[in-house]
Amino acid sequence: MGVLHRVKNWLDERFGWHEIRAFIEHKTVPVHRYSYWYFLGGMTLFLFIIQVITGILLLLYYRPSTSEAYESVQYIMTQVPFGWLVRSIHSWSANLMIFTAVVHMFSVFFLKSYRKPRELTWLSGMLLLFIVLGFGFSGYLLPWNTLSFFATKVGTDIAGQMPVVGKWILVFLRGGEDVSGATLTRFFGFHVAVLPGIATTLIALHVLLVQRFGMSVPPSIEAEWEARPTERREIRFFPNFLLRELMAWYVALAILGGLAALKPWELGMKADAFAAAPPGIRPEWYFMFMFETLKFIPAKIAWFEGELLGILGFGAAFLAWTLVPFFDGGRRGRAQKLITGAGVFALAYIVVMTVYAYIAK
């Protein structure tokens, strides 16, 4: 008996390796004209793994204080061997991860993959998206440069507009009344401890639920397969699908490498709390549609603060979006069309407002 076989037996006795292997060998993935959307979840996971690895490497040199944060990132960019590459990959990968997560969410939405019994998969995915946005917001401040400093000021100001709890949230996020060293240390804490902990747990749950229920087949494909059962096609998850996923990961890696080498993430100027806010302060691109919307809303709408109504409106929209599996309920006809229409409107609104924000400046 070879060593490998003995190890297999040892694992089998303790973890039921045989069952796991059998599950993997028998797991299949449906093949149809929308199958390529299945790769987005895995690609987001790949980018998250990249984030974890590069984040740990950055942690070796980064110092979370107002007097050292900027300098430590500058040191990473100029003195640490391949530090520029690690930091650039971390920043680009973060943005690509948010992009793939959002595209994954919309693909799941339009393919109706959130339907019973996958409501919890959708819920955990939505929570993960919010966590990922939290990663972006907290990580943006860490280099302590002018743009991130003032963008954090504006961002936390907006959060502070919320009724009742607004002030408390503002002080909680900033660690005081103003954006300061206290804000930097707690954003660092959120970014490297709190959010990764929650994200890892949610990813584990999300992946587990995906494995438990398998890949969802869109209703239109399901109907076609029911009408013509011979057209039903599947491939084995391992190795066929996984190898294709691996190809997608390599493509993502090539894009990341290209961006990092040709357009390394800028460091900007060190933040100065006493300086006037420079022109062109804006949040990261994924918050731009909300930022631009708030600029359009009049200061007063009837008796209410315009900005407050905007924030509440976005809050209600995100809540409704998160709870969409419970509105949908597998109904057909008008309700389905309404939900799909809302999705098309949301996507068009986000794209148009984001593009407009960058064109109008």
Added chain:
Amino acid sequence: MLRRADGPSGRNRNERRARWSTRNKLWVSLLASCAFLLAAPVVWGQTQGSNREGAAPNTCLDCHSQQGPPFGINADEFSSSVHAQKGLLCTSCHGGDSSSDDMTQAMGTAAGFKGHIDRAQIPALCGKCHSDAAYMRGFNPSVRTDQLSQYKTSVHGQRLAKGDTHVAVCTDCHTAHDIRPPNDPVSSVYPTNVAKTCARCHANADYMKEYKIPTNQYALYATSVHYDQLMVQGDVSAPTCSTCHGSHGAAPPGVASVENVCSTCHVVQQQTFDSGPHKGAFAAMNVAACIVCHTNHGIQKPTDTMMGTGKGAICVTCHSDGDPGYTAAAKMHADLVKLDDEIGRSDEILSRAEAAGVEVGEAQLTLKDAQDDLTKARVAIHSVRPDVVDQDVQAGLKVTQSTYQAGLAAMAESKYRRTGLAVSLIAIVFVLIALALLIRKMEAGRGA
């Protein structure tokens, strides 16, 4: 009532007015009475309004605000003047009784009515309050009270004392009834308005004819770096006429004083100038330092070409080929140009590296030290000693040497990154092809 004297035209009017006041006093009084009677119904409501809140009545304005020249007063201007704001009335300068509705009583000699104030009397009249430190303290404890004594030392004051009433008196610069504090942007003596106020007389060739002095000062000043800083950049600390000539004690600085005047701002330039040979040479030639090279009113932003022996160099107006000054000028110019060029070379390569995505912020910050050294060298040329200039230039060149090396290293790094990317992409393409072939081989013949 005293009317604003507006430069030369104001002087002619004042002369006419003086003749009026002596010959036609009776007629004027008669006309004023008629005007008062005609205007009475109109101004009645306003008088009522002005007294509504218990303010001291000012019946002078009731009539004079309705009149045209030469007796008209703009009530809005007067009420926004610093005098009116502090509660002073027409009677504070002109005497009389502004509380009386009876014109003969209001403008009667019994009430101390002075009427028109003769130009020669204006400085003394203003000085009555403005030289009284105890009185002025009640309005502003830190206000200066030496204007009259300064004025007496000025060219204006000295000529007035000799009977020349064409020269500027208080009202010519401050106006008579619309007097604003000097920190009020509307004031005629606010920094950005001073030059135009002076130019009203000093740029008028006809008016200045009898004094036989140039009238192009304002035109030259308008082309100067000082004007640009003050009027275009909006820096109200930048020099205007009064900065160099004084305000109340206005006089051209003497040859010996020019250096001291300029050094109130350009301190280090004076120190280096004093350490060099030009100090003694200029004094011996009895020429004003600073002005010899920079001129006075039309001072331009200095350039490196001003120093040297080439086209546009000022040094060659005194020095000619072969003399030590000529050689020194050529050496200092070459030094400045060399450092400037090296800074430009470093800046260019660092900018290219930055555009290529390499972090060069530290080198760019260091390059600012070289720029500082160049500034120091440009100041050091006032010593006209090449060895002194060379110290700053060498310090700057040492910096540019390191920043240029940093730029070269950054460009090499950029090339290395691109090569690395190309190798990585080739490797990734190979892996992708291998994976595609593997999948194809696996699925060949047995479907999915």
